[in-house]
Amino acid sequence: MRFRTLQLSTAAATTALCALLVTASASGAEAERPRTISVSGQGEIQAEPDRALVTLGVEARKPKMEEARAEVAKTVEAVLKLTRDMKIEQKFVRTTRVNIQPEYNWDNNARERNLIGYYVSRQIEIELRDLDKLGQLLEKSFDLGVNQVGDPRLDSSKRRDLEREALAKAVADARLNAEAVAKAAGARLGPPRTISASSGFVPPPMPMMKTQMMRAEAASDAAGSYQSGQMGFNGTVQVEYDLIPNSTP
Known part of the structure; x- marks a missing residue:
C-alpha cells in the first residue's frame, strides 16, 4: 500500500513539473x-x-488570288522602301508571311456555296527608335495603301x-x-x-x-x-x- 502511494506522488510531481516548464516556455516565447x-x-x-512598336497591315480582296497577292505585295514593297528612305534600321523591320483565305457565299436555292474571291493579308512590324518619325511613317504608309494600323505600343x-x-x-x-x-x-x-x-x-x-x-x-x-x-x-x-x-x- 505504501508503494502505491509513492507511485501516485511521483506522477503528481512529474505533472506539476511539466506544467511549470510549459508556463516558463510560454513566458519566454512572449518575452x-x-x-x-x-x-x-x-x-x-x-x-x-522614346520608342514604339508599329504594326501596319495590308489587306486585299479580289476575285483571283493572284490579283490579291500582287496588290498586297506591291504595298508591302513600297512600305519597306519607305522605311529604308527614312533611315530606319532594317533589323528593326519585320514582315509576316502572306495569309490567304478563299471567300464564299451561300446559295440558298442550290444549297451550296460558291467561291467569290480571295482575301490576302500581310503585316509589317517596325520597332521605331526615333519617335519624331512616327507621324511621317504612319501618314506615308496610309498614302502607299496600308489599310490596317494597330495602336503603336510605346515604350522607353x-x-x-x-x-x-x-x-x-x-x-x-x-x-x-x-x-x-x-x-x-x-x-x-x-x-x-x-x-x-x-x-x-x-x-x-x-x-x-x-x-x-x-x-x-x-x-x-x-x-x-x-x-x-x-x-x-x-x-x-x-x-x-x-x-x-x-x-x-
Whole structure:
C-alpha cells in the first residue's frame, strides 16, 4: 500500500513539473516575441517614351488570288522602301508571311456555296527608335495603301532604370509612413526585417492627331501632329520594420 502511494506522488510531481516548464516556455516565447510594424509605400515616375512598336497591315480582296497577292505585295514593297528612305534600321523591320483565305457565299436555292474571291493579308512590324518619325511613317504608309494600323505600343529604353527609381521612391515613402505610425505609438523604428516589392508601367494613350482637321493637310504637315504623351512608372513595396519602444525616463 505504501508503494502505491509513492507511485501516485511521483506522477503528481512529474505533472506539476511539466506544467511549470510549459508556463516558463510560454513566458519566454512572449518575452522574445519581436515587436514589428508593417507598412506599404508607393512611388511613381513620369517619363516620355522614346520608342514604339508599329504594326501596319495590308489587306486585299479580289476575285483571283493572284490579283490579291500582287496588290498586297506591291504595298508591302513600297512600305519597306519607305522605311529604308527614312533611315530606319532594317533589323528593326519585320514582315509576316502572306495569309490567304478563299471567300464564299451561300446559295440558298442550290444549297451550296460558291467561291467569290480571295482575301490576302500581310503585316509589317517596325520597332521605331526615333519617335519624331512616327507621324511621317504612319501618314506615308496610309498614302502607299496600308489599310490596317494597330495602336503603336510605346515604350522607353530606360524602362528598367525608371522602374527601379520608382521602387526607391516607394521604399522612402514606406519609411515615412512607418515613422509616422511609430511616433504616434510612442516608439521608434529599427531596421527592416522583410521587404516585398513590385513594379510596372502604364503606357500613354495612343498617339493622336492634334485636331481632326489636320487629316486634310498634306502628309508632311500632318506628320508632325502626333503626340505621344507620358508614361507612368510605378513601384509598390510592403516593409516590415522592428519597432523599438522609447525608454521611459
